[in-house]
Amino acid sequence: MKKAKIIYFSASGKTQKAADFIESELKKIDFKSETIALNGEKKIPEIDFCNESIIYFGTPTYMWHTPAPVKKFIKELKNIEGIPFGLFCTFGGVTTGSNLSWILRQLKKKNARVTGALKLKAEHSMMFKGGSPLEKGKPDDNDIPMIKKFVARSTEKALDTDSELKKIPGIMQYFSFLSPPAIGSKMMPKIKFSPEKCTGCSACIQACPTNNIFLTEKKADRQNNCIKCYRCVEVCSTSATDADLISTEKLLNLLSKIPENRSEVY
Numbered sequence: 001m002k003k004a005k006i007i008y009f010s011a012s013g014k015t016q017k018a019a020d021f022i023e024s025e026l027k028k029i030d031f032k033s034e035t036i037a038l039n040g041e042k043k044i045p046e047i048d049f050c051n052e053s054i055i056y057f058g059t060p061t062y063m064w065h066t067p068a069p070v071k072k073f074i075k076e077l078k079n080i081e082g083i084p085f086g087l088f089c090t091f092g093g094v095t096t097g098s099n100l101s102w103i104l105r106q107l108k109k110k111n112a113r114v115t116g117a118l119k120l121k122a123e124h125s126m127m128f129k130g131g132s133p134l135e136k137g138k139p140d141d142n143d144i145p146m147i148k149k150f151v152a153r154s155t156e157k158a159l160d161t162d163s164e165l166k167k168i169p170g171i172m173q174y175f176s177f178l179s180p181p182a183i184g185s186k187m188m189p190k191i192k193f194s195p196e197k198c199t200g201c202s203a204c205i206q207a208c209p210t211n212n213i214f215l216t217e218k219k220a221d222r223q224n225n226c227i228k229c230y231r232c233v234e235v236c237s238t239s240a241t242d243a244d245l246i247s248t249e250k251l252l253n254l255l256s257k258i259p260e261n262r263s264e265v266y
């Protein structure tokens with residue numbers, strides 16, 4: 001039986017949903033797949049790539065870039081020479097910027113072979129006053145044909161050792177310098193913590209995708225790996241963790257008009 005691994009990072013579940021769709025498409029073409037979530041990993045897991053026909057790798061897009069924990073994982077990957085990869089990223093309907101092209105370049109440096117890529121629109125996961133205005137409920141069953149095409153194309157090309165994707169098309173990757181992650185993160189609403197309101201329920205600890213929150217004297221305590229996904233704010237029932245959310249609906253609606261706001265398979 002042909003085998004595949006699906007590795008992904010997902011802060012709020014949309015990339016996980018895409019990974020689930022990929023898993024069920026693989027099953028339909030007789031692939032046995034194993035899924036590995038990178039969320040909350042304290043240390044990069046040791047992964048054996050040798051016995052797989054293809055590796056699928058998925059990530060959300062943050063500020064037109066690859067999120068920091070994913071960059072770290074990709075940089076530390078070893079023993080992937082000649083291994084075929086299918087790359088997928090989700091994005092909130094604005095742009096994927098340099099996300100997939102950055103990953104493709106890193107994998108090429110390690111002599112891996114990217115045989116397909118998917119950019120998939122998903123509900124915008126940033127927390128705004130009034131909720132997320134973009135791509136509500138996505139990805140959904142309407143995306144299955146596109147995921148099928150991605151899986152068919154990437155598995156077929158994986159069999160041909162001369163076949164690889166040289167570049168991820170798209171103009172916006174050349175403009176992602178306009179949105180440097182460090183500045184973007186500083187502009188986003190600060191996450192505030194009021195220890196007196198904290199009941200030590202651990203909901204934020206469970207929700208944090210970067211394993212950044214610990215319990216110290218029964219209160220949530222933060223380290224320096226926050227990626228500003230606001231999952232901790234979302235799950236806190238006592239508002240001990242809170243943020244002055246801004247209404248960015250107008251700005252986001254405007255940004256979603258820029259080119260490359262479509263799902264695409266390469």
Ligand SMILES: Cc1cc2nc3c(=O)[nH]c(=O)nc-3n(C[C@H](O)[C@H](O)[C@H](O)COP(=O)(O)O)c2cc1C
Pocket residue numbers: 009010011012013014015016059060061062063064065090091092093094095096097121122123124125126127227228229230
């Ligand atoms: C901090 C942050 C930055 C984001 N930046 C972008 C972006 O540059 N472009 C975009 O289209 N969506 C952006 N999004 C939306 C996410 O990429 C999108 O909702 C993604 O599907 C979330 O995946 P997840 O649920 O697997 O974490 C951002 C979301 C967050 C929280």
